[in-house]
Amino acid sequence: MPEQPVRARLVDVAHAAGVSKATVSKVLNGRQDLSVRPETRRRVHEAAEALGYRPHSGARALAGASTHALALLVPALGNPTYVTIARGAYQRARELGYLSLLAEDFDGQEADDSFNDLVQEGRVDGLLIASARPGHPLLETLNHSPVPHVFLNRAVEGSGRNVTMDVARSSVTALDHLHGLGHRRVGHIAGPAGITPSDVRKEAFLRHADALGLDAAPVASGDFTEDGGGSAARELLRPAAGSAHPPVTALYTSSLAQAIGAMAAIRNLGLRIPEDVSVVGNDDLPVAAHLHPPLTTVAMPLYELGTAAVDALVATIENRPVGDVVVPTEPRLVLRGSTAGPAEPGGTP
Secondary structure, three states, X not given: OOOOOOOOOHHHHHHHHOOOHHHHHHHHOOOOOOOOOHHHHHHHHHHHHHHOOOOOOOOOOOOOOOOOEEEEEEOOOOOOHHHXXXXXXXXXXXXXXXXXXXXXXXXXXXXXXXXXXXXXXOOOOEEEEOXXXXXXXXXXXXXXXXXXXXXXXXXXXXXXXXXXXXXXXXXXXXXXXXXHOOOOEEEEEEOOOOOHHHHHHHHHXXXXXXXXXXXXXXXXXXXXXXXXXXXXXXXHHOOOOOOOOOOOOEEEEOOHHHHHHHHHHHHHOOOOOOOOOEEEEEOOOHHHHHOOOOOEEEEOOHHHHHHHHHHHHHHHHOOOOOOOEEOOOOOEEEOOOOOOOOOOOOOOO
């Protein structure tokens, strides 16, 4: 079969004409308010014709037309946390007359500004970005772009576009529960450094552990995955030289997937849950009730986060002021069988 020709992209036209993608988009959409020289307009049209460029949304002939579609960018489809966030976003978008699309934006793929092109080429009206991380190339692109967007769950400092939850309160909720059971040596499995909610949760854990006067509050970091939770749990439960007991009697994880991995690691070490080690997971999904033992969790308002993010993005698209938004619903403890008082002598309150 003959090889299919590669379709020209907006960025190809921009490079050929020596202008930005935003300029190309506005010129080809007939924007008369764009302050560019006739020579520049002519160069853009000639480059588009020479490359055979055709906009992905040909129906958007009039400037300002709307697709009524939003794109939600998540860091990993394997992270169950984003299932509930996506459901909230989809439902709220539908109520407002929009379609919510889901895209995976993970380390290693050529994301750069391709998601920005979704808006510039008229395929979506705005971006819901749950994948912001330090050094992400999309952040630099958005700094110089009028593309409507908000950040959810992972805040970008100073952006004024953050939609977040009270993640610090989740650490307080977990520690208060474990401290009330008599635990005085509690470990925390944090997420990767540089991820805002993980950093905030870790700082709140250390701060509240100090306020409660815990004897030990070690922290180990891992990916938001089962393997990340398992390796961090083994690090935190490694007995000191000359001791037969693990250095902590309870673990609080930064994600549900980490908790599942931590529980497997605890059992592989020959320890029991909750008799030897109690476990509290962050986020509550139906699978938590079906683990062995059922997992005590701190339920976060994930669905509400998705709906609030859509509200903020639509307001941005309609040029209404937004600012940072914190979902008012507080974290709550869901008590199940993975936590109990410490069995170690001297640990009972």
